[in-house]
Amino acid sequence: MAEVKNKQVLLKDYVRGFPKESDMAITSSTLKLKLPQSSKGVLLKNLYLSCDPYMRGRMSQRESYVDSFKPGSPITGYGVCKVLESGDPNFNEGDFVWGMTGWEEYTILNSTQGLFKIQHTTDIPLSYYTGILGMPGMTAYVGLYELCSPKKGEYVYVSAASGAVGQLVGQFAKLLGCYVVGSAGTKEKVDLLKNKFGFDEAFNYKEEPDLDAALKRYFPQGIDIYFENVGGKMLDAVLLNLRVHARIAACGMISQYNLEHPEGVHNLMQLIVKRAKITGFVVGEYYHLYQKFLDMVVPGIKEGKIVYLEDIAEGLDSAPEALVGLFSGRNVGKQVVTISHD
């Protein structure tokens, strides 16, 4: 039975404020590459790890829809993995899967619940299952299609628009014939939105001292759909620019994740004035739609109608820096960490 050194990323202790690389440690333990007897789980080799903003919440001690990380234990998150051994007849050695795994080279899962088998084809990179074909892709799909019911010609605004979720929301809305504007935090990202992802307009929110004025400039007729990724002052400004019967998909509020005291929202009255709807959601409740989503998005990728940008960090040693980089906008596109290519 082979014994390997298993490099891991641990959370040292619960985090307050902005997370830092030094909140995590790279260590190594020894692992027997064998499932325990009568296990119904899987032994996985981790190939690609996903850096996701919700992981910040798991670094704090608090109650939420997903458990906090355990200080001193490896971080867990979405990843793409190869099955080395399986105690579940639905998974075989050599299968590629995506789902929750450890931030380490090898992971033993006691159960296969929540793992998706990848129907791998060589024309689609496996790393895409951390993003466009995984959790963030489903998030874009659910928030836009299921919650906002977009119609041709409607005015759509997306914040954090060049990231994993935002770049897809904008493209999906364009495919439906909407007018789409995105915001992001650098000139490079704004250029990508307009020239690579096909948004009609884009702006750098960091260069806009008056967000309400900026939105009035890009949406003189108002906003029908807001895909909310950032919260805070941006949400307040959007509320002042809604059209009648507007819909807001409350997907994330990254500007609030590192604050000890969340900012207040002042313009909620506008929901009444504009008979508008704001709906919070968690993608995990919608995975029953996964096949329907794949049927829509995979042909779009193959036909070149949907493009996708990843920001790839090489090796587990680079994972802490990649993860904390989400909160300063260091990532350009979906942040992935490569552990192994096969």
Ligand SMILES: NC(=O)c1ccc[n+]([C@@H]2O[C@H](COP(=O)([O-])OP(=O)(O)OC[C@H]3O[C@@H](n4cnc5c(N)ncnc54)[C@H](OP(=O)(O)O)[C@@H]3O)[C@@H](O)[C@H]2O)c1
């Ligand atoms: N509800 C769900 O089930 C669900 C699932 C997945 C993701 N989400 C949420 O969706 C949002 C986007 O996630 P993602 O995976 O696509 O991340 P991402 O956009 O790839 O990365 C995060 C980006 O947020 C921006 N950002 C960071 N701090 C900010 C701040 N204070 N104000 C404004 N923007 C800030 C940065 O871009 P800039 O350079 O543009 O600032 C950064 O690159 C997050 O809020 C996340 O929590 C929700």
